[in-house]
Amino acid sequence: MTGTTSERLAVRVxxxxxxxxxxxxxxxxxxxxxxxxxxxxxxxxxxxKTAPSAAAPADLGRVDVVLLSHxxxxxxxxxxxxxxxxxxxxxxxxxxxxxxxxxxxxGLADWESVRLDRPxxxxxxxxxxxxxxxxxxxxxxxxxxxxxxxxxLTGDGLPTVYVSGDNxxxxxxxxxxxxxxxVDTAVLxxxxxxxxxxxxxxxxxxDSAQAAEAAAILGARQVVPVHYDSWAHFTEGRDDLVxxxxxxGLLDRLDLGDRG
Numbered sequence: 001m002t003g004t005t006s007e008r009l010a011v012r013v014x015x016x017x018x019x020x021x022x023x024x025x026x027x028x029x030x031x032x033x034x035x036x037x038x039x040x041x042x043x044x045x046x047x048x049k050t051a052p053s054a055a056a057p058a059d060l061g062r063v064d065v066v067l068l069s070h071x072x073x074x075x076x077x078x079x080x081x082x083x084x085x086x087x088x089x090x091x092x093x094x095x096x097x098x099x100x101x102x103x104x105x106x107g108l109a110d111w112e113s114v115r116l117d118r119p120x121x122x123x124x125x126x127x128x129x130x131x132x133x134x135x136x137x138x139x140x141x142x143x144x145x146x147x148x149x150x151x152x153l154t155g156d157g158l159p160t161v162y163v164s165g166d167n168x169x170x171x172x173x174x175x176x177x178x179x180x181x182x183v184d185t186a187v188l189x190x191x192x193x194x195x196x197x198x199x200x201x202x203x204x205x206x207d208s209a210q211a212a213e214a215a216a217i218l219g220a221r222q223v224v225p226v227h228y229d230s231w232a233h234f235t236e237g238r239d240d241l242v243x244x245x246x247x248x249g250l251l252d253r254l255d256l257g258d259r260g
Contacts, residue, residue, distance in 0.1 A: 008222045009161065009185040013257035014054045015230040017069070017076055017166070017189055024155045025119040026064040029088070030163055030187065030226065032057070032081030033074075040074035045195070047075050048232040054259055057084045065116065068093040069131065069165025069189070071101055072146045075231050076166065090116070092126055094147040108149055111179075124155045129176050131167035135202035145204060152180050159184030162218060166205045166227070173214045182219025189227035190241060191234035208236045208244035215250050223250075224257045 012020045017031035034053045039046040057080060066088050071077045085091050091105040092114065098107025106114065108128025115123040131148040134141035150172070153161040160183045162176055167189065177183075192207035205227060206214060215223045225241050228234055238256065245254040 007159075008255060009159065009224075011185075011187065011224045011255070011257045012055075013224070013226055013259060015051060016049075016053070017227040018053065018081075019187060019224065019226050019257065020060060020063070021161075021187075023153055023161060024116075024122070024124040024158050026116060026124055027062055028065050028067055028153070029060065029063045030067050031069055031076040031165075032066060032084050033076065033078045034080035034084070035074075035078040040078065042073070045197075047073070049075070049230060050232055051230040053230075063088050064090070065126070066091040067126075067151050067163050068097060068105075069150065069163075070094055070133070070146055070148045071097040073166075075233075092128070092149075092151065094149045096147050108151075110149075118155070122156055124153060124158070127152045127154070127180075129162075130169070130172040131165040132169040132172055133166045134168055134204050135199050144198065150176070152176060152183075154180070161185045161187070162220070163187045164189050164206070164214070168203055168205050168210075170210060170213060170217065173217050177218050181217075182221070184220070185222045185224065186215060186218050186220040187224045187226060188214055190225045190236065191228035191231075192236040192240075193227075193231070193233045194235050195233060203235075208240040209247075211241060212244045212248040212250055215245070215253055216248065220253060222255050223253050224255050226257075
């Protein structure tokens with residue numbers, strides 16, 4: 001059965017939402033973004049990337065699975081990220097994204113699971129979990145910002161790992177905690193991205209205080225934040241996260257990851 005562990009998961013973070021970790025002998029990459037800084041168009045304006053990734057796709061080594069929270073925004077999947085998908089055996093994403101991407105992409109509905117064979121025997125289970133890319137109910141948010149999915153990874157003798165995706169809903173976090181908590185490692189997308197034209201400027205993903213609250217809800221032993229730097233629309237960064245986790249008495253759980 002899945003077991004908790006005091007050993008921290010080694011996570012390499014590259015900027016934006018992109019991180020790499022090994023789990024059960026398989027190597028997982030989140031939301032691949034490796035394009036150069038610059039402006040990236042959206043229907044309602046541009047997203048501006050302000051800093052390069054800490055690594056290039058060629059530097060990653062083997063990637064077995066991409067955990068893609070959604071495919072519709074360039075700050076979660078850019079041109080270089082799309083090219084990388086062709087060389088990865090499996091991409092797990094939203095049901096709509098699975099249809100759009102085709103190939104080796106598979107969409108996961110809420111609570112739908114896939115089992116992946118581990119190199120040395122046994123399996124890893126990846127379960128799709130709810131995520132809402134904005135401050136309102138899902139049915140009000142998805143027509144504007146699209147479908148998003150989070151992931152929980154479990155396996156015999158392995159820690160429980162939660163990857164939130166672009167989620168702004170603490171209710172979604174509570175649902176994950178009810179089914180899987182406490183979790184050992186939470187890779188939380190944060191940064192409080194905002195656009196004045198969307199939802200009166202409310203955050204589209206967790207802000208720093210919400211990330212700390214999510215850590216408490218999950219009972220997470222280790223929290224690796226991503227999605228808080230390298231883009232102009234992220235309104236809260238590293239210092240905000242440190243301050244929020246300090247205020248919540250959870251600084252010892254915050255792990256800023258291995259950069260690059």
